[in-house]
Amino acid sequence: MAGKAVLTGTHFMNGDEACCEGALAAGCRFFAGYPITPATEVAERMSRRLPQVGGVFVQMEDEIASMAAILGGSWGGAKSMTSTSGPGYSLMLENIGLGLCTETPCVVCNVQRAGPSTGLPTLVGQGDMMQARWGSHGVYEVIAVAPASPQEMFDFTIKAFNLSEEFRLPVTILADEVVGHMNERVVVPPADQIVVKDRLKPTVPKESYLPYQPGPYGVAPMANAGDGYYMHVTGLTHDERGYPGMDAATQVEMTTRLRDKIQNNLERILDYDTVMLDDAEVAVVAYGISARSARGAVLAARERGLKVGLIKLNVVWPFPEQFFRELAPKVKAMIMPEINLGQMVLELERVVGGRCPVELVAHPGGAIITPDRIIKAVQAALEEKP
């Protein structure tokens, strides 16, 4: 593996390793982290691979410092990331908020295990979905992706970096233990076929640069610290210069900017796949490893003649509200399997607003949901009298 950032070819690797390779292919050259099952393999491979490509790996003292370090790495101009699991993600959330407030592009991979607390370190969970949306305090928008295979760990890590660079914010990869530890074919394309996006750079004279003045599509160009541009980086509510403004007007202006750069660009961010949805009477909505269970269920149910389709969420935050509002009156029910006791299903229910029933197929963690359980829920929904 000496020296190559893009390992073009066909591999049999696990999701954590594929995440590392995706990051390198996207241009990541700084990783700061703290090992934790089931995310350790991301850091482990990074520690070997980054020095080969001129990057820097630092094992930090904890996850709070890890998150702080990658924010600094990003302001220094390096594409930066960290990886962790639930307990570490809880610690990172303070500084993820700092990254959101200071509009710092970076990537956090959370390979979810079952919680709360130390929980089941080696076993699967999807319990951090709402934490990724609301876990840091205050008012903000986030972007999170949910890979369902090692290949998607590669592809969606690139996607996460691109979105973080394009929209200047920390992007979370909401993976899970099964996807992280599962080995499968991973095809790494030639480097020139991988789309890599970089943050906008200032085009104005150094003296007139404003680090938070929205540019094209609502996102401010970002200078590197040390390039000679005036800059001020703070977690206090700040104006376009980056200077603290301790009043409601500045807060309104800043949070509007944080919201609008996401909400006004949904067509560039939202991503979901549909499978056999055209004539479906029941729609299964799933993400991450549960989308594999759902796909198995939908294919088996179709073989039995059941009219069921699948919506697989690739980007989970922001949630595709408009799509589900329009779909709701066309189906008899929606079913969501997830490895928690009901998180994304709350968002689905909110958006659907009673226009069709929404059923949860839940597992609290430690095992993935079997296709059988989803098929039973589909059958029950189809038998329900309108």
Place this chain on the structure above:
Amino acid sequence: METSKQREVVITGFGGQGIILTGNILGKAATIGDGRHATMTQSYGPEARGGSCSTQVIVSDGEIAFPYAEHPQLLVCMSQEGYEKNQEALVPGGTIVWDTDLVETGELNPDWRAYHVPATRLAEELGNKMMANIVMLGFVSAVSDVVGVDSLKEAMLSSVPPHTKANNDAAFERGREYGQAILKSRAKRESSGEPSGS
């Protein structure tokens, strides 16, 4: 041997035996060598060594949606606990393989093809009991066609540390020979009308 398009393999043992690596090699052989689809999942506890662990490998000509074995056709047991936990799931007509010295089976389903190999002992004779998993892989290559033998060997050699290649190659061959000898003696007994058995 099984003929269905999707094959599900469960390999069980305890931490430190190289069980997960064995699954990885099998999946790699199917994916890279044979050009088919394969998933390898693993299950282990918080302990570094000694705890129960297992790996599941699914090999298919088509896309694999659900990555866990629901009807395993090949079960490899390198620990008593692994045998007891998993043997019920093996399908009729399935193949069960165990380490002679590590597993004591109860009465086996007569529909199964059953084989045992003293993999750990053979590895010890070759100088390193850590290679028991590779002896087992060689044995499996003889009694099952879940993956091509050339693919399997290539995947094995590319997965072990370079300085151990020669020893692992010998371990693989030892297991394979042992398996081929069993198949030969069974074929002989069957053609002479004697009942077969493990």
